[in-house]
Amino acid sequence: MEGLNRFWQASHSTMSPTVNSSRFHSTDRRPNRNSGRDLLKTTVVVGLPFFLVIHVLLLSGCSENALSSAADGREFPQKAIKVIVPFSAGGGSDTFARIIQQAIDEQELLPNPIVVINVPGAGGTIGSRRTKNARPDGYTIMQLHDGILTSKYSGIVHYGPEAFTPIAATGESIMIIGVGENSPYQSLQELMKDVADRPDEVVFASNIGAPSQYAGLMLEKTTPGARFRYSQTGDGAKRFAGLHGGHTDVSAFSLAEYIQFRPSGLKALALLGKSRHPEARDVPTALEQGFDVVSTNMIFWWAPIGTPPERIAVISEALERAMQSDQVRERLAQLKTDPVFLSGSELEEELKTRSELIASVSVRPTLELPDFPRWIAGAVAVFAVLALTFNTVGFGRSGDQSLPEPSNDSTRTDFVSWRNATLTLLTTVVYVIVLSMNAIGYIPCTLAFMIFVGLCLSPTTRRMLVMNGVLALILSVSLHLVFTRIFVIDLP
Amino acid sequence: MLDSLSNLFTLEALFLMFLGTSLGVVVGAIPGLTGAMLIALSLPLTFGMSGEMALVLLISMYVGTVSGGLVTATLLRIPGTPASMMTTLDGYPMAVEGKSGRALGLGVMASLVGGLVSWGFLVILSGPLATLSLQFGPFDFFALVMMALILIVSVSGESLINGLLSGALGLLAAMPGASAATGQPRWTLGFHELNDGLKLLPVLIGLFAVNQVLNEAWNLNRGQEASILRSNRISLSISDWFSNRVNLLRSSLLGTFIGILPGIGANIGSVVAYSVAKSQSSHPEKFGTGSEEGIIASEAANNATVGGALIPLIAMGIPGSVIDAILLGALVIHGLQPGPLLMEQNPEVVHIIMWTMLFSNLLMFGLMVFSIRWLAKLASLPKHLLIPTILTFCVIGSYALANRMFDVWVMLGFGLIGFFMERWRIPLAPFVIGFVLAPIGEEHLSEGLMQTNGDWSPLLTRPIAGTLTALSIALLFFTVFQHYRGRRVQAKGQDD
Structure with missing residues (x-):
C-alpha cells in the first residue's frame, strides 16, 4: 500500500500531501485510545472521505459534460474505441497498435482516443474470439495479422476472416528464408535441391500453424518431392538461436528479425517479397531465383460482423490518416514494416488472395508425440495411491511449520x-x-x-x-x- | 565506459532511476502485480523519451521488481513475484519467530550481491557467454528441466511422497491449453478460455496469496498473529557478508548462468540455487523452517538472473526472459538494433544499460535498507485492513494480466485448492515448480523429438544433455538419501 501511495504521488502530483500522511497514520498506528491527538485525527479521517467523494463526483461530472457536448453532433465515436490486440503488451503487434494509437491521439484524428487492450493467448485466438462476440457497435475492434488465416486453416479455431468485417490493412512486413552463417546452403536452389534429395531430413524451425510454417509449406510446393521436417520452435529469437546453435537447418523470419539477427550470423537465402527491399538490397527474392513464393505478413483491423458501415468508414479514415503521418512512418521504418494501406475493395481482394494462398497448402500432421498429459495423469495417480497407502495425506495438522496448529480445538473456535x-x-x-x-x-x-x-x-x-x-x-x-x-x- | 557515466548523472536520469527502482520494488512487493506487467504497461509511456532515458527507467524497474518480491514473501508468506517463491519457505518462518528484520536484511544483502555478480559477468563476459548459451539444444534444455524437477524432492518438506504428489499435480495443472507441439487446444473441458491454459500468475497468487488470506481469516480468532508483530530493525553486520560468502557466490553464479539460458528465467534460478545450497549445507534439516542460508540462496539467485538474462539480449539480440523481450521492443522502438553491432554503433547505449543496472542495484539496496523498518510494520497492519487490501490487489492483478475475468476465477479456485492442499499436508512449492517447468520441458522435448523424428537418444549422447541427465540421477539419489538420513537423525533425536 505504501507502494501504491508512492506510485500515486509520482504520477499524480495533484493530490494533496495531507491525504497521504493521514492515511499512513490511520492504518499504521496501533489503536491508542484516550489521546487528544486521536480526536483531531478522527476528524480528519472522517472528513477526508467526503472531500474525496466530492472530488470524484466533480471529476465524473466534468467528463460527463464533455461527453454530452460531443454527443450533440451524434457523430461516431462518442467514447473511446477499444482495440483488442490479441498478443501480450510489449510484443510486435502491441507496439504497432500503440504507435497508431499515439498518432490518432496526438493528431486528434478521432474525437475520442482509442484504447489498446491486450488479450493474449492461444496464438491470438482468445482475443479474436472475444472480438467476434463483442457488440457490433464500432467501439470494439481488433488488430490481428495473417494469424487470423493460419489459425483457421491449421484447425486451432473454426472461424477466419469471414467471421469479421475487415476495416483496413495497415503495414506489411516481408518474410525471408534464413539459415545459420555456417550453413552449407548458399542459395535457395541449393537448399531446395537438398530438401528434394533428402525428404523429411532438413529441419525447418517454425511456429506450427503460424505464418512461419506456411512459408516453408509454400516453398515445398514449388519443388516436387521436397518435404521439410518441421519442428515447433517458437518465436523469431528462438528460431534464430536454434539455427545458430546448429540444432535446426532453416527457418523463416520477418525482415525486422533478419535485420536484428544479421550481425549475429543470420544468413538470408531469399526474400519472399515481390521485389528486393531497400533495407536488404543484397538479398535476392525467391521469384528471382525461380521459386514462385511470395509471403508477407499484413496487419489487419477487424470489427465484429454487423458493425455499421459508416462507423467502419470513420475508423478506416482515421487509420489511413495516421498511416500517412510522418510520425508513424518514421516509427514503422524502425520496425522495418512497410507503410501499406488498404481498405474497401482493395482490402477484400487482398484478403481473398491470401485466403486462397493459405488454403492451397495443407498442414501435414507432424510427428506423433507421446501423450504427455496421460503420462502425467498416470504419475499423479501413482503418487496419490502411494500417499493414501502410507497415510501421509489427510485432514489434520499441517506439516508446514508456518501453519499454526489448532490449539484447544473447541467447536466454537472452529466455527468462527x-x-x-x-x-x-x-x-x-x-x-x-x-x-x-x-x-x-x-x-x-x-x-x-x-x-x-x-x-x-x-x-x-x-x-x-x-x-x-x-x-x-x-x-x-x-x-x-x-x-x-x-x-x-x-x-x- | 566511464565517459557515459556523465549521461547517467543528469537530473532526469537520476530521477527516472529512482522512480523506476522504487516503483519496481513496490510493484514487486504487491502480490498480483508483476514486473513484466509494470514494464510492458510502462513501455508506451517511454515513447516520448530518448532511447537512453527509456532504458534507464525500464531497467531500474526490472531490478526493482525482482528485489521487491522478497518483502511480502517474508512478511506475509505471499511471494510478490514468482521468483521469490523460494524465499517464502524460510523467510516467513523467520518472521514468525520475530526475526523479520533479520530475514529482510539477509534477503536485501543477497539481492545486492546477486545483482553485482551478474553485473560483473554482463560487463566482462557477455559475448562468449551468449555464444555458449546457444549451444544448448532442445534436449539439453529438457535435461536441465528434468534436473530442476528432481529438485522437487528437496523442497518436499517432511513427506517425500506428498512432495512428489504435489509436483505431479503441478505438472497436471499445466496440461490444459494449447499443446506445446502443435498449438492445438487440449483438455479444455469445452471452455474456450482454457485454450490458453492456466496462467502462472493467477495460479501462483491463488495458491499463496488467496490461500494465505484465507489462513489469516481462519486464524483471526485464534490469536496466532502476535509473534510477527514484534517489529525489529534490520540487523546485518559485516561478518554476515563474509560468513555467507560461499553460498552468496555460488547462488549468484547459478542464478547468472541459468538466467543466460533463454526462456528458463528467474523462477528456476532461485529453485536450483536453493536446492544446491541445501545439499551443500551442514544444516540441511533447517531448510524450510527458517534457514538463513535458504533466504540468501533464493534471493541472490533471483537477482542474479536479471544480469544473466540481459547477456544474450545485449550480445545477440535474443531476449532471455519475458521482461527482456519487452526491453528488446523498447530498443527497437527507439531505433536501436540489439545485437553485436549495438556495442559498435551505439556503445553509449550499452554502457547506459550496464551503469543503470549497477546503480539501480545499489539504489535498491539503499532504499530497502532504509525502508525495512517501515516495511516490517506491514505485517502488523490490522488484519481487517490487510485482508481486503490484498484481495483487491489480487483481483485487479489477475484481471489486468489478460483483461479477462477468467483469470480471476482461476485465482480464486487455486486459492481454495491451496487452502485444502495445506490442510491435507501437501506442500505448495513443488506444485508451483511442476507447474512452471511442465510447459518448458514439454516444449523442448517436443521440439527435440520433432527434430530427430522421434529419437530419444540425444538425451544421453549429446554432451550437455548427457551430463545433465547423469547429474539429475545423482542428485535424485543424493537428495533421497539426505532426506531419509535427516529423518533418521530426527527420529534418533526424539528418542534421546
Missing part, C-alpha cells in the same frame, strides 16, 4: 474460523461476480467489498469502520485511476 474464512471467500466471489456483470463501476464495487470484508473480520466499532472506509476509498480510487489513466487497462 470456518465462518471467517468462508465469509472472506464468498464475499470475494460475490465481488468478482458483480464486477464481471459490469453493473456498477469499479470504485463503488471495490469500496463496498473492502468495507464488508473488514466488517466481517473485526468487531464493529466506529473507529474501525472509518479506518476501513478511508483505506477502501483511497485504494479503489487510486487503483482505478492508475489502471485506467496511466496503464490503460479496461477495468470492468
Whole structure:
C-alpha cells in the first residue's frame, strides 16, 4: 500500500500531501485510545472521505459534460474505441497498435482516443474470439495479422476472416528464408535441391500453424518431392538461436528479425517479397531465383460482423490518416514494416488472395508425440495411491511449520474460523461476480467489498469502520485511476 | 565506459532511476502485480523519451521488481513475484519467530550481491557467454528441466511422497491449453478460455496469496498473529557478508548462468540455487523452517538472473526472459538494433544499460535498507485492513494480466485448492515448480523429438544433455538419501 501511495504521488502530483500522511497514520498506528491527538485525527479521517467523494463526483461530472457536448453532433465515436490486440503488451503487434494509437491521439484524428487492450493467448485466438462476440457497435475492434488465416486453416479455431468485417490493412512486413552463417546452403536452389534429395531430413524451425510454417509449406510446393521436417520452435529469437546453435537447418523470419539477427550470423537465402527491399538490397527474392513464393505478413483491423458501415468508414479514415503521418512512418521504418494501406475493395481482394494462398497448402500432421498429459495423469495417480497407502495425506495438522496448529480445538473456535474464512471467500466471489456483470463501476464495487470484508473480520466499532472506509476509498480510487489513466487497462 | 557515466548523472536520469527502482520494488512487493506487467504497461509511456532515458527507467524497474518480491514473501508468506517463491519457505518462518528484520536484511544483502555478480559477468563476459548459451539444444534444455524437477524432492518438506504428489499435480495443472507441439487446444473441458491454459500468475497468487488470506481469516480468532508483530530493525553486520560468502557466490553464479539460458528465467534460478545450497549445507534439516542460508540462496539467485538474462539480449539480440523481450521492443522502438553491432554503433547505449543496472542495484539496496523498518510494520497492519487490501490487489492483478475475468476465477479456485492442499499436508512449492517447468520441458522435448523424428537418444549422447541427465540421477539419489538420513537423525533425536 505504501507502494501504491508512492506510485500515486509520482504520477499524480495533484493530490494533496495531507491525504497521504493521514492515511499512513490511520492504518499504521496501533489503536491508542484516550489521546487528544486521536480526536483531531478522527476528524480528519472522517472528513477526508467526503472531500474525496466530492472530488470524484466533480471529476465524473466534468467528463460527463464533455461527453454530452460531443454527443450533440451524434457523430461516431462518442467514447473511446477499444482495440483488442490479441498478443501480450510489449510484443510486435502491441507496439504497432500503440504507435497508431499515439498518432490518432496526438493528431486528434478521432474525437475520442482509442484504447489498446491486450488479450493474449492461444496464438491470438482468445482475443479474436472475444472480438467476434463483442457488440457490433464500432467501439470494439481488433488488430490481428495473417494469424487470423493460419489459425483457421491449421484447425486451432473454426472461424477466419469471414467471421469479421475487415476495416483496413495497415503495414506489411516481408518474410525471408534464413539459415545459420555456417550453413552449407548458399542459395535457395541449393537448399531446395537438398530438401528434394533428402525428404523429411532438413529441419525447418517454425511456429506450427503460424505464418512461419506456411512459408516453408509454400516453398515445398514449388519443388516436387521436397518435404521439410518441421519442428515447433517458437518465436523469431528462438528460431534464430536454434539455427545458430546448429540444432535446426532453416527457418523463416520477418525482415525486422533478419535485420536484428544479421550481425549475429543470420544468413538470408531469399526474400519472399515481390521485389528486393531497400533495407536488404543484397538479398535476392525467391521469384528471382525461380521459386514462385511470395509471403508477407499484413496487419489487419477487424470489427465484429454487423458493425455499421459508416462507423467502419470513420475508423478506416482515421487509420489511413495516421498511416500517412510522418510520425508513424518514421516509427514503422524502425520496425522495418512497410507503410501499406488498404481498405474497401482493395482490402477484400487482398484478403481473398491470401485466403486462397493459405488454403492451397495443407498442414501435414507432424510427428506423433507421446501423450504427455496421460503420462502425467498416470504419475499423479501413482503418487496419490502411494500417499493414501502410507497415510501421509489427510485432514489434520499441517506439516508446514508456518501453519499454526489448532490449539484447544473447541467447536466454537472452529466455527468462527470456518465462518471467517468462508465469509472472506464468498464475499470475494460475490465481488468478482458483480464486477464481471459490469453493473456498477469499479470504485463503488471495490469500496463496498473492502468495507464488508473488514466488517466481517473485526468487531464493529466506529473507529474501525472509518479506518476501513478511508483505506477502501483511497485504494479503489487510486487503483482505478492508475489502471485506467496511466496503464490503460479496461477495468470492468 | 566511464565517459557515459556523465549521461547517467543528469537530473532526469537520476530521477527516472529512482522512480523506476522504487516503483519496481513496490510493484514487486504487491502480490498480483508483476514486473513484466509494470514494464510492458510502462513501455508506451517511454515513447516520448530518448532511447537512453527509456532504458534507464525500464531497467531500474526490472531490478526493482525482482528485489521487491522478497518483502511480502517474508512478511506475509505471499511471494510478490514468482521468483521469490523460494524465499517464502524460510523467510516467513523467520518472521514468525520475530526475526523479520533479520530475514529482510539477509534477503536485501543477497539481492545486492546477486545483482553485482551478474553485473560483473554482463560487463566482462557477455559475448562468449551468449555464444555458449546457444549451444544448448532442445534436449539439453529438457535435461536441465528434468534436473530442476528432481529438485522437487528437496523442497518436499517432511513427506517425500506428498512432495512428489504435489509436483505431479503441478505438472497436471499445466496440461490444459494449447499443446506445446502443435498449438492445438487440449483438455479444455469445452471452455474456450482454457485454450490458453492456466496462467502462472493467477495460479501462483491463488495458491499463496488467496490461500494465505484465507489462513489469516481462519486464524483471526485464534490469536496466532502476535509473534510477527514484534517489529525489529534490520540487523546485518559485516561478518554476515563474509560468513555467507560461499553460498552468496555460488547462488549468484547459478542464478547468472541459468538466467543466460533463454526462456528458463528467474523462477528456476532461485529453485536450483536453493536446492544446491541445501545439499551443500551442514544444516540441511533447517531448510524450510527458517534457514538463513535458504533466504540468501533464493534471493541472490533471483537477482542474479536479471544480469544473466540481459547477456544474450545485449550480445545477440535474443531476449532471455519475458521482461527482456519487452526491453528488446523498447530498443527497437527507439531505433536501436540489439545485437553485436549495438556495442559498435551505439556503445553509449550499452554502457547506459550496464551503469543503470549497477546503480539501480545499489539504489535498491539503499532504499530497502532504509525502508525495512517501515516495511516490517506491514505485517502488523490490522488484519481487517490487510485482508481486503490484498484481495483487491489480487483481483485487479489477475484481471489486468489478460483483461479477462477468467483469470480471476482461476485465482480464486487455486486459492481454495491451496487452502485444502495445506490442510491435507501437501506442500505448495513443488506444485508451483511442476507447474512452471511442465510447459518448458514439454516444449523442448517436443521440439527435440520433432527434430530427430522421434529419437530419444540425444538425451544421453549429446554432451550437455548427457551430463545433465547423469547429474539429475545423482542428485535424485543424493537428495533421497539426505532426506531419509535427516529423518533418521530426527527420529534418533526424539528418542534421546
